[in-house]
C-alpha cells in the first residue's frame with residue numbers, strides 16, 4: 001500500500017514512511033511471538049526492552065545529562081500543563097520541609113498553548129503571574145523580572161507559528177527552575193537540557209503518535225514528588241498529582257505504572273533510531289532550517305497574494321502561518337492544494353488562514369512541492 005501525496009498537518013503529523021511501514025507490520029506481529037504491539041503486555045520483557053531502547057536513543061540524541069530522568073506519561077501536552085504544576089507544588093513543599101503555604105509560577109505567554117497552560121494553573125488553584133505577554137501573538141514579548149518559584153513557557157507556539165529562535169532551545173530567562181513545552185519543535189534542534197527543571201512534549205508531531213508524552217525532568221524534582229508526604233501536602237492546600245501524572249511514580253515504574261501504549265513507545269523508538277542513523281540533531285537542525293527558509297522565501301516573494309503577520313524574529317521553523325491577502329481565495333487555495341495531494345494546510349480553527357507544518361518527517365520533496373504550489377498560486 002502506498003501513501004498518497006504529502007501531508008502537512010500540525011499534529012498528529014506526518015511520520016517517516018519507513019517508520020509507518022515497520023510499525024504497521026509490528027502491529028500485526030511483533031518479534032515472531034504471535035502477538036502484535038497493540039496486544040503485548042506493557043510489563044513483558046519485550047515491552048521493557050522497547051521502553052529502554054527508546055529512552056537510550058532520546059538520551060543520546062538530546063545529550064540528556066545524568067542529572068535528568070527521561071520518562072513517559074499519558075495525557076498529551078495538556079496533561080503536561082498539569083503535571084508540571086503538581087511536580088512544582090510537591091517540589092516547593094518538600095524543599096521547604098513542609099513550611100511552604102503556596103507555590104507560584106511565572107508564565108511567559110506567547111500564544112494559545114502557553115495561555116492554556118496558564119489557565120490550567122488557575123484551574124488547579126496555583127497562583128500564577130504573567131511575566132510577559134505579547135499584545136498580539138505575532139512576536140516574542142519582553143520578559144520582565146522573575147518573581148515566582150518557577151518559570152513556564154512554550155518554545156514553539158503551534159497555532160500562531162511563533163518560536164523562540166536560536167541555534168538551540170534554551171530558556172529565554174536565566175533562572176534555575178524553568179519548565180518548557182517542546183511539543184511542536186522537539187528534536188528539530190539541540191536543547192540545553194541542563195538549563196531546565198521540566199521539559200515535556202506530546203509525541204504526536206516530531207516524535208511519534210498520540211497517546212504518549214515525553215518528559216525530561218531534573219532529579220531533584222523527581223525526588224521531591226517521590227518523597228513528599230501526600231497527606232501533609234494536601235492538608236497544606238497544595239494540589240496532589242493523580243497517580244498517572246506523578247513523575248515520581250513514573251520513574252519508579254519505568255514509565256509503566258499503569259498501562260502505557262507500547263505501540264506508541266515503539267514508534268518513538270523507530271523515529272529516534274532513524275534520526276540517529278541520519279546524522280542526529282545536528283543534521284536535522286540544518287534540514288529544518290533550510291526547509292523553513294524555502295517556505296518563508298516563497299511566501300515573502302508573493303506579497304501580492306500572501307500576508308504574514310508574525311514578525312521575522314519570531315517566525316517558527318515548524319509552523320509557517322500566513323493568510324491570503326484576499327480571504328476569499330483561502331478556500332480555493334486549499335481546494336487546489338488538495339487536488340495536487342497537498343493536504344493538512346488549513347490554519348487552526350481559532351486563527352484561520354494557512355499553516356504549513358514543517359516537522360521533521362516532512363521531506364525536502366514534500367517541502368519543494370508545497371513551495372512550488374505557493375509560488376504558482378494565482
Ligand SMILES: Cc1ncc(COP(=O)(O)O)c(C=O)c1O
Nearest residue numbers: 076077078079113158183184202
Ligand atoms: C505546543 C503545544 N502544546 C500543547 C498541546 C496540547 O497537546 P494535547 O492535544 O496532546 O493535549 C499542543 C497541541 O497541539 C501544542 O501544539
